[in-house]
Amino acid sequence: MKKVVFIALLFCVGSTVAMAQSEDRKAKSGSVYSKLGIGFPVDIASTSARSLGLSGVSYNEINVANLANPAHWGNLVYGLGAGGVGLESFDASQGDNTAQNTHFSIDQFQLQFPVIRGKLGLSASFSPVTQSTFRNYQENVRYVGEGAAQDTLVYGIENRGSGGANRAEIGVGWQISPQFSVGYAASAVFISLDDQFTGAFANTGYQSVTYKLETSGYSFGNRFGAFFRQSELFNEDDELGIGASVSLPVTIGAQREQTSTQGGRTIAISDGPQLGNGDIRLPLNITAGVSYQPGQLTMLAAEGSYEGWSDFKNDFKPSEEDLFTDRYKMGLGFQYFPYITGSNKFLSQFKYRLGASYDTGHLEMQGQKINTLKFSFGLGILSPGPNSNSSMDLSLEYGLRGTNSANLVKEQIWGVRLSLNLAEIMFFRPKLQ
Numbered sequence: 130m131k132k133v134v135f136i137a138l139l140f141c142v143g144s145t146v147a148m149a150q151s152e153d154r155k156a157k158s159g160s161v162y163s164k165l166g167i168g169f170p171v172d173i174a175s176t177s178a179r180s181l182g183l184s185g186v187s188y189n190e191i192n193v194a195n196l197a198n199p200a201h202w203g204n205l206v207y208g209l210g211a212g213g214v215g216l217e218s219f220d221a222s223q224g225d226n227t228a229q230n231t232h233f234s235i236d237q238f239q240l241q242f243p244v245i246r247g248k249l250g251l252s253a254s255f256s257p258v259t260q261s262t263f264r265n266y267q268e269n270v271r272y273v274g275e276g277a278a279q280d281t282l283v284y285g286i287e288n289r290g291s292g293g294a295n296r297a298e299i300g301v302g303w304q305i306s307p308q309f310s311v312g313y314a315a316s317a318v319f320i321s322l323d324d325q326f327t328g329a330f331a332n333t334g335y336q337s338v339t340y341k342l343e344t345s346g347y348s349f350g351n352r353f354g355a356f357f358r359q360s361e362l363f364n365e366d367d368e369l370g371i372g373a374s375v376s377l378p379v380t381i382g383a384q385r386e387q388t389s390t391q392g393g394r395t396i397a398i399s400d401g402p403q404l405g406n407g408d409i410r411l412p413l414n415i416t417a418g419v420s421y422q423p424g425q426l427t428m429l430a431a432e433g434s435y436e437g438w439s440d441f442k443n444d445f446k447p448s449e450e451d452l453f454t455d456r457y458k459m460g461l462g463f464q465y466f467p468y469i470t471g472s473n474k475f476l477s478q479f480k481y482r483l484g485a486s487y488d489t490g491h492l493e494m495q496g497q498k499i500n501t502l503k504f505s506f507g508l509g510i511l512s513p514g515p516n517s518n519s520s521m522d523l524s525l526e527y528g529l530r531g532t533n534s535a536n537l538v539k540e541q542i543w544g545v546r547l548s549l550n551l552a553e554i555m556f557f558r559p560k561l562q
Contacts, residue, residue, distance in 0.1 A: 180507020181462025199312025
């Protein structure tokens, strides 16, 4: 069964290559690997931590909203908001074939505000869990009939996919003591996937045929977090942070329907093989890390995560389940904030972040794991207002995913992300504070 899915993946890449060689059919999609399952996993991360190759569970930046660890919400001082967009380019290669795809995404949005300043805080957010976006096209020739009545049929088949799983979440964080905080978040997890096939014929005597597979469903999830910090460990300005978060597995009751369009007529089918009702199970996620700030200017952090994708279940695509494997990710990041010194030099007016991460991947094909090595650099731009704590983060990324071994697909990934971090959007400081 693995060979069947492997061949399907090669068809996916080969057809994407065919599109990239023609300007009017240029691909505008994401990673070829997002076709499998319910899309490629998207990590829970704060907007600033992405530039570090981390999630942000192990440290808390007081002026930036943090989605990674619910425990950080107990340390809130300001009302915070965050959101952003990203653009990624995928240069795929398989054998002598190459293709380029592009993908525009809207990242998570989050609002946080303190109920008791520095003690108890709330968070509400919307973020992606997985993303599926691909477009495949292949042209074929088939001979119909025999002898003088034989007809040469030239046709093309296009497969488009979009959607994934998303999370709407609300939670609370509590600082039990100056050193220790905990948090909890409840969420509704939604799945919405479209997988559309269109057959078009060069001969106008044949009508085009389109059918779409639509998968939807929802369930509820739970996430927990803890954070420990110790100041003045080696000097009066340093701080050690240790954080962890756990997202419990989620089983989604989903429905899958097929709609067909031919000659202006639309037919919906909900009964049949791999249609109707079924379960989709998302895995356990554990993320933990440690950070150290020798002073206010610099910080070094290391984080790792585990996702149990070997337990992934999809009743609508059971043939793919053997391709999923447990995922491990490790990251190391460094940040430097020279603006704290108050220097008037131009290069001292920004926040600088640098990071690298290695991801073993959640897929294994032909004995090869689809891993990802990524490097990132971030620039934080402070708001020009004299009393503003807001900032804007620009992040640049470069990564390598997959391998050309065993005739698989290797991707070079170029990405840019822009995030807006708003502080004090909900409160006014008292005049005498």
